[in-house]
Amino acid sequence: DYEVLPSLWRDFKTIPEKAYYIYDIFEKLIPVVTGYMNSVNNVNFPEKYWKFLVGPWLLSFVGILYDRYSILKAAVEYTNSIQTIISDNGYVPTTYAEVYNLINGDDYNFIIFSDIIKQLDLPLEIDTASHNIKLDNEEKVKSEFNLKGIVSRIKRNCYTALHDLFSPNDYLQIISTELSFRETVKLLKILNHKKKLTPLIRQNAGNNSTNTAYLNKSRKKSLDAISNPDEFIKLISVMVPMHMPKEYIECYTSNREIANRMSVESPNVQIVMLRCPVEINTGIRFYVAERIHEGAKLISFQHGGGYGTKDYISHEELEIDLCDKYLSWGWKSENKNAKDFFMTKTNWVNRCKYNSNGDVLLVGGSCRRYFYNLLEGQVPAYNKIQINYNKRLIRGIDRNLYSTLLYRFQWKFFSYNEIDEVLNDFPDLRISTRENEGHFYRLFYDSRLVIATTNYTAFLQSFFVNKPTLLLWDPEYFTIRDSAKEYYDLLHDAGILYYSPELCAKKVNEIHQNPMEWWMTAEVQAAKNEYCEHFCRITDNMEGELAEVINEMRERKTERKLNV
Template structure:
């Protein structure tokens, strides 16, 4: 007879019961630095439902189709609640990022819980009451922070367990305990030069025209480059800092509604989602909507912009999104620029969303015959190495990626518990290096650990390996690199190839799946010994070439593969500002 176990959904130890057998919902429950606690328990970990990548692919299609249906239903409901008549695209721009993130996060928790209780004999679960983060987000930026809170994730799982399963509940009143799982440091303060530029912008804005192109968070090389773009557009160069959302109070009485049920092959989940959306949707879209719109209309920005260009604000900046949605509905075109790596090489909800809202998408070089919105330009944040960099460097620099312990949104990457498989691959790679390459190795950790305790894990397993804490810019490390090792489908390998730093890449293509556009380029890199899908073979190659990496990098077959890849995914433009300007001029001139 199977042993009954208490289901624990997060790393908050007060939810693990007294001393009974425990079923951990996922590896995120077992923080490495607290292993003396969980190793002492009679505990097992539920297998992760998205370990099956075929399921990931099917769920991606289902979740996007569901997202589209929800947008229609939520737009109708919000038009009724707020007494407005906005179209789907308006609400997609304003609410779409949150709706997609919340739907995918809830589905991940739902599927994991359903899998756990169907595979194990679950006796009950502990629900903690009074947690500080068990609340509704104030806006999208706040939601992204709450998504990295164990308390909020415990609260979300508790909503599923108490409302949509037969699992028994043991409630415990508690106050604000448990790890916060938030980044250690906030955003860096503005420099005096940046503050002066913002002040100067407020003066120059007096000379702006109502039809100027609005450029904000363009993710060019610098604020100076952003202002140069505007000058070359023939308009007053101004900086548009992110405006924090004016705070409004949560009002439970305004949330006593549900979205009408829809047809779904996941009827139970659909019911859960449609009942929880009114309870979890950020205050800025409901109680604070009129205040948000008023704040957006009060911005000193052009009233009828010829175009709107951003590479980041369309996700997290609710004030911008409210302003942008209104202008797009009035006819202003929205141009979105590629913000970083993964785009074009892998798939993600983020990219699906930005293609859905953009009139034009400016890529770092790739194009898609099935998507005419995409315009291949080049790396808009074209990196440069410090003039004092060694040439060549002396180190083998391996940069590790990072993922949230619980899924925030769906993408072709190591999802949740799978991140530990990724960490294991890095350890296998390092252990397989010969001693000379290993002596030269520097492993850069992510600045934000998110409770994975990577530094501690690696130091325990590989005490002789030098670790960098992630606070130094990657470009500084690339300047010291004789050979750079990329370990996931992110941004840094695009930067290293752009800068012509000898680069070896390896990752599991089942996790970091490649798009049909990228597969031919990666097959070519694989034949040239630049890309590997196996850490042991990658380590053997690095051990062989690292001492004279420049000669290997100059090999004709390697050059041909790398240059073809660079043109497609990290193209160098002789005048990227001019290229962006030309695209904006063309968009502005369309009827």
């Protein structure tokens, strides 16, 4: 017999306040963590270096810790008679990427809860047990460094070697982008720039060492005090050193040596271009951190949906701060580092003919069992609401359309098991998962109509190629900042965005025979186009627009040198 306590995030109206609290603590931690990391690693780097290198992990970890801490506090406030078991041994993640995987399962969360309980004076009856992390979920996400990818990269490098003999410029290094290959080649041609051998950035093999390896004794020390610390901040000061991934401490020196060896191979780099400023790959984070410290400027991009629209602070602010120039997909920011640009996630675009007899593609959300952060997917408290919305939608769709419906789920390793919950009600429903098909683009192009159920990337991509699209979500959760509300209101008024599953189903039934006819009506196109202009702007001259940004940044860098 048990009772499930309400989630910390159940009152959606309080999310902005909680998000601000988490981010405020993160900002206060940066100078403290800078001092700690310099001391532990016997170096002397500025805050900017450490904020880029460990900041993305740190912000997520503060949020994770706040969530787990609040759960325990709520439990002891609910009853003073709790018996529990905690682990008598800990676990230090090897890499930031490993944290991303482990945080979805029970093992690492059990360790985190145990460590919190050990640090707090809670009225609990405690027993201990030995507990080891099971690492069988590490292979759920395919590595980007597979054999096929390496062979393809070698072929491309052989092709570029000859080209580079005749190109004078060598100031730009493209680590990664989500532009198409055609756009990238055109960009380099405009810049008269070497195509450059794509760096085979690798991470230190020591990062994969067993967790029983020697741990730095400094992990037992707390961070220096933050002014006016409360109980939670005191907890953070102990937990951050305990859980800091080994790649930043035990493996720091070797990771940095590898990054610097690669830097020597490209000594003239002034500008680095990176797909995402919160990239989790060890080698990339170290390499870019070193280049930035050497004076290179960083251009990076928005890499998903929801940015510029949420009414609470999140990774959006961190991503902008980490860049010298952050290119949004169209929305404006008061931060001088940000520029309203165009949708740069275009490598998937395929000029396929519209399939008028295709599926109705229902795109679900990222249903995590455990809270991770406010950037990636929805909070767990919204899972049941979203699934209920989607079930009501399915029930409202005419039976003669049911066979055309395809439900696209996110990763199974997020551990919420929403697939079972949906199939229990609709056992013959056709489904697709990311484990079976990593990207949804084939499904997307084979569909006649897309129904997106979150305020994230999927519907922006659908808008981008002018695919008939419906949106469905609970406005109590997907709250919109004031500067963006009018554009969502346009979508709602045009019959694109729905807050009622029944009304959305009614629209599907109404337009399913020819969604494109409805989609191309003046009101619908006007609403979609106005929205795109601010949140997924489209250009036929991506390479020219990007070249302008690069040249402007290079000119400013030259001016600063002359002024000095």
